[in-house]
Amino acid sequence: MIFSCISIFPEIFASLTNFGVTGRAFDNNICQLQLINPRDFTSDSYKRIDDKSFGGGPGMVMKIEPLELSLNDAIVRQEKLGNNAPLRVYLSPQGQPVDQSMINQLAGHAGIIFVCGRYEGVDERFINRNIDLELSTGDFVVSGGELPAMLVMDAIIRQLPGVLNDEESAISDSFMNGLLDYPHYTQPREYEDAAVPDVLLSGNHEQIKRWRLQMSLWRTYLRRPDLLTKRNLTKLESGLLDELVVKNKQK
Numbered sequence: 001m002i003f004s005c006i007s008i009f010p011e012i013f014a015s016l017t018n019f020g021v022t023g024r025a026f027d028n029n030i031c032q033l034q035l036i037n038p039r040d041f042t043s044d045s046y047k048r049i050d051d052k053s054f055g056g057g058p059g060m061v062m063k064i065e066p067l068e069l070s071l072n073d074a075i076v077r078q079e080k081l082g083n084n085a086p087l088r089v090y091l092s093p094q095g096q097p098v099d100q101s102m103i104n105q106l107a108g109h110a111g112i113i114f115v116c117g118r119y120e121g122v123d124e125r126f127i128n129r130n131i132d133l134e135l136s137t138g139d140f141v142v143s144g145g146e147l148p149a150m151l152v153m154d155a156i157i158r159q160l161p162g163v164l165n166d167e168e169s170a171i172s173d174s175f176m177n178g179l180l181d182y183p184h185y186t187q188p189r190e191y192e193d194a195a196v197p198d199v200l201l202s203g204n205h206e207q208i209k210r211w212r213l214q215m216s217l218w219r220t221y222l223r224r225p226d227l228l229t230k231r232n233l234t235k236l237e238s239g240l241l242d243e244l245v246v247k248n249k250q251k
């Protein structure tokens with residue numbers, strides 16, 4: 001997977017490439033990151049990439065020309081690495097909300113170019129002429145597209161074959177099967193007045209599996225009931241959830 005990021009702050013991406021699971025994926029060449037700075041595609045001595053908004057009002061807007069030249073550079077560089085059709089993504093609070101199914105879809109692409117906006121955003125003509133997909137990482141506004149791009153890349157990288165080892169497996173992660181993850185515990189078995197649930201110490205793998213599934217269902221029911229409406233529960237799952245719903249109504 002080849003990522004290209006167009007950003008005026010390329011240094012930010014070191015926190016993705018240098019640490020933890022994602023750092024290892026870059027070290028092992030499972031993915032690559034190319035950084036392209038629009039300032040390198042300006043022709044004036046101030047290396048100006050922004051200007052005032054037509055029509056007035058506060059804030060600056062990123063200019064189309066350095067962005068298009070950056071994008072063309074990103075495309076040529078992806079082509080040289082054998083990828084002729086990278087997906088062109090603009091991070092934007094106005095974009096399609098990112099969820100796990102979107103991430104799984106993105107992970108199927110051989111290359112993605114992320115355009116990171118700053119200031120008031122980018123000249124609309126750049127988006128209309130060049131962008132395949134606008135993605136939002138939530139209904140809130142951050143100062144630039146770099147953190148949203150890194151969030152999306154991290155989530156994609158976790159899905160790439162060979163990235164996670166057994167201990168880090170994503171299979172039980174929240175959203176992977178449409179439910180939230182079950183609670184996790186580790187040593188010590190008892191901490192002050194808080195003990196690990198007995199079933200997890202029982203050694204009975206069937207019981208543990210059943211308890212974990214029930215906890216996943218219960219958490220999803222309590223915290224994200226919207227997810228349950230999107231997922232057809234099996235007979236076993238409905239039974240496990242009903243058991244707890246009834247039990248808690250009786251309390």
Ligand SMILES: C[S@@+](CC[C@H](N)C(=O)[O-])C[C@H]1O[C@@H](n2cnc3c(N)ncnc32)[C@H](O)[C@@H]1O
Nearest residue numbers: 091092093117120121136137141142144145148
């Ligand atoms: C300060 S924001 C501009 C927000 C823009 N004026 C608006 O209200 O839609 C600057 C840049 O941060 C990025 N950004 C901010 N919030 C985002 C979000 N929730 N998801 C994805 N990107 C975001 C975008 O690239 C955007 O161009």
